[in-house]
Amino acid sequence: MTTTTRTLALTAGALAVGHSLPALTSLGPLRPLLAPKLSGPGNPRHVALTFDDGPDRASTPLFLKELEKTGTKATFFLLGQMLSKDPGLGRELVDAGHEVAVHGWAHRPLLIRGPRATLNDVTRAKELIGAVTGRQPRWYRPPYGVLNASALYAARRNDLRPVLWTHWGQDWTAKATPDSVLRTITRGSLAGATLLLHDSDCTSAPQAWRSTLGALPRLLERCAEQGLTVGPLRDHGLG
Structure with missing residues (x-):
């Protein structure tokens, strides 16, 4: 290998590492060390309740009904593909007082996508959410919680702040139950937590959302x- 070839190979490797390095923040144990604010720790007297992968006519209205019982508002990270199928449901979310945010257009791993495709994915989703709901999203959460340089750039270009989570319910698996979701998401202190749950099974095991819905009343009671x-x-004190 010539010196020039070796240099080019090293440069390409360095660029690849730099592009994917933010993905390490998807690893829960590393995130507090690498990017302590990215998980969304907020006001210690407040818990941010967030849902991913909707809106879904088969399930999201049931979550809205359950939340309405206690007057609880949440942030829904919407997929453009899902919203395009049922824009009316997006408007229902906002009319009920909930916050809408960007989860991207399609739920695909960003590490296998290029910068242009990533920017288009985020921009397209944000524009649809704004047009449909009349609200400009403020937050962005990438699919699978995996960030890279392209995703960070796309978020910045769209004036979006990336937010992951401090607690999750592992509610997307076929083995999940209301008890397991509640047990998992309350494993650590809830003070100032940002909770990740799913109101749709579009990327989860079929009917997985039922375990989440079953756990929700007891989770709110626990808080x-x-x-x-x-x-x-928006009320979590993230600045």
């Missing part, structure tokens, strides 16, 4: 017992 207010990211 109330601890004197914590549950609400959307």
Whole structure:
């Protein structure tokens, strides 16, 4: 291998590492060390409740009905593909007082997509959400919680702040139950937490959302017992 070839290979490798390095923040144990604010820790008296992968006519309205019982508002990270199938449901979310955010257009891993495709994915989703709901999204969460340089650039170009989560319910698997979702998402202190749940099974095991819905009332009760207010990211004190 010539010196020039070796240099080019090293440069290409360095660029590839730099492009994918932010993906390390998807690893829960590393995130507090690499990017402590990215998980969304907020006001210690508040819990941010967020849902990914909707809106879905088969399931999202049931979540809205359950949240309405306690007057709880949440942040829904929407997929453009899902919203395009049922724009009316997106408007229902906003009319009910919930916050809408960007989860991208298609739920595809960003590490296998190029910068232009990533920018188009995020921009297209944001524009549709704004046009349909009349609200300009503020937050962005990438599919699978995996960021890269292209995703960060796309978020910045669209004036979106990336936010992942501090707690999740692992509610996307076929083995999930209401008890397992509740147990998993409450494993650590909920004070100031950002919770990740799913109101759709479009990328999960069929009917997985039922476990999430079953756990939701007890999760809200648990937060109330601890004197914590549950609400959307806009009220979480993230700045």
